[in-house]
Amino acid sequence: MQKSSREPVFLYTDEQVREKSPIARSFLEQREVQNKAVDEANNKLLKRIYNVDHNAYLEGGALAARTKELMGLVASAALRCDDCINYHIIQSYRLGASRAEQEESINIATVVGGTIVVPHLRRAYMLLGELYA
Amino acid sequence: MQKSSREPVFLYTDEQVREKSPIARSFLEQREVQNKAVDEANNKLLKRIYNVDHNAYLEGGALAARTKELMGLVASAALRCDDCINYHIIQSYRLGASRAEQEESINIATVVGGTIVVPHLRRAYMLLGELYA
Amino acid sequence: MQKSSREPVFLYTDEQVREKSPIARSFLEQREVQNKAVDEANNKLLKRIYNVDHNAYLEGGALAARTKELMGLVASAALRCDDCINYHIIQSYRLGASRAEQEESINIATVVGGTIVVPHLRRAYMLLGELYA
Amino acid sequence: MQKSSREPVFLYTDEQVREKSPIARSFLEQREVQNKAVDEANNKLLKRIYNVDHNAYLEGGALAARTKELMGLVASAALRCDDCINYHIIQSYRLGASRAEQEESINIATVVGGTIVVPHLRRAYMLLGELYA
């Protein structure tokens, strides 16, 4: 039987993240402005894509939301998307992932994806440094 | 019989685009400076690559130039290249593509390419917002 | 006003495609077996992804279904996915795309994506050769 | 304090996997032949790469070996590498991952990486079908 999906319980609010990390604040503010432009366009198919994306990281499945956010980080780092990396680091942090868990997730992406991941990893470590200070 | 290739007729000049959109202006100015550096190097093979690239988007084939610019947008978004996305959005706009056509093209790229396309899509919507204001 | 989405009208049935092209038949048969395995798993999130994918290529939007299938071909070729290329070539063919339109779409993907697209393009031409014989 | 790395304890041997799944057997046999050719070349740098790769998936870190194998699956699916997907599905299975955990990991990769992941996912489901029969 498939358990029902539900929103994860975050240890930290979005606002607490912004207060702790200037890198996170800058990223989240820019993302907010841009998402507002996307929302206003009201593109139906895109809204469904956003919705599926949201549902992929909920609690109630076989894997904890935290594990899935760390997996989102792995996929994002392997595909080298800075904004996606920032987002999943922040979500994993908010769900209680330790710094060591974040680093090991990035390690997997770097082993699989190679040294081209390294510049993204360097920027990720700057964000990790602020969040786990 | 293959119809002869020819330059497309643009509805808007490059200058009109720069006046309408600060994002487009900033992108086109930077591109101009960089292309000048490339031109001065006078690398023969590279000039041929530029030439083939130019010829791929001409009128006179089976598909209209506008459709091919939108396809250039699809390929650029699928491969996640911000500068390429900006360029093909501007060219499609100059050839009379509607905002809805641009959005649907980006949708195809996002469905095929996944949510790692989303950060690029967000930036694309900022440009679309200025061009179609 | 957004027009309502609806299924496109195909010029050729799936069966007619299989009869015309052994490459298409082989691909569609294998895909059918594999999709059956996916369907039986009944993974909710995956079904939603399949559903969004289906909706991206419907009629009733700003672009014709045929144009969007050709764009799916562009994205698939740029990202070098043989099965996706086969699928979108077949769908474009079924919707009445000419061989020249298919070739120009692949040209855009090859210019943008480079010569690593060429091995996929070669295989695509084998399929085009059968479909448009 | 960093815990010492150590080999994970597998629930199933490589031989049991081969007996249960013809797809796994075929993959592992081919991989064995090819790895033999690589081993004989005795390329020093490559041996170090293999070694780092091996160390990335050990027990004793912040994440369980099973979770890291599932993350290897996520990265492999996001980067669309069939052999890598097969390998990490098998390793995750041998470490006790449930089928639902495997599917959710693939879901994350498909959401992030898009429908170009789907052909790889279809083949992955054929392997999952045999392993979890």
Place this chain on the structure above:
Amino acid sequence: MQKSSREPVFLYTDEQVREKSPIARSFLEQREVQNKAVDEANNKLLKRIYNVDHNAYLEGGALAARTKELMGLVASAALRCDDCINYHIIQSYRLGASRAEQEESINIATVVGGTIVVPHLRRAYMLLGELYA
């Protein structure tokens, strides 16, 4: 002053390669059939792309043709294109590259591109084994 481009002098003919390596023979035969289908289509833009591609690997520039073929191998392995890898290994071999040079080129691609390159590398070593037997 730019030296004039010219065809490289091969140490081995295409036929000698086919006689030495069954893997090379199989690849070259299939490529020949497929290229014939591409040639018959007589797509102008595609012929120009093929032409630029040919010109990129000629003698008479700053780098020897052999070095550029090895660089083609690096790019092909980094982008994980088996047919491209086969082609550049064969061309490098025909131009006198040693096995060690081929392996070091592949090493660079694997370090930069990560372990997802490894399945392609394994297949490349099977071809190297036959060519340098």
Place this chain on the structure above:
Amino acid sequence: MQKSSREPVFLYTDEQVREKSPIARSFLEQREVQNKAVDEANNKLLKRIYNVDHNAYLEGGALAARTKELMGLVASAALRCDDCINYHIIQSYRLGASRAEQEESINIATVVGGTIVVPHLRRAYMLLGELYA
């Protein structure tokens, strides 16, 4: 017999590069700050990845360090990583590569990787312009 690996002899120091090129200075300074954050984290696996990476570009193998740095440039441009491109251009310059050699290496990556490489190539030419002024 495999020759022993050893550090390459650079024609220019890191400091001379920074004095000659503002782009290089800005890149190297940012990289230094970020690498410091990575070093402080003291992640064992990551240190091994850095170490393997360092060893891939040493003298004493079949290919000169300069050739391998140019190959690192090819892989970086094909995979479209600006920081990696900057780094390998600088290292190649420090090892005595001519501007023509750098351009031809980038040409190979652009032919193989397509016009999506062009925006990265434009930025690379800005750096080349400063280093070879």
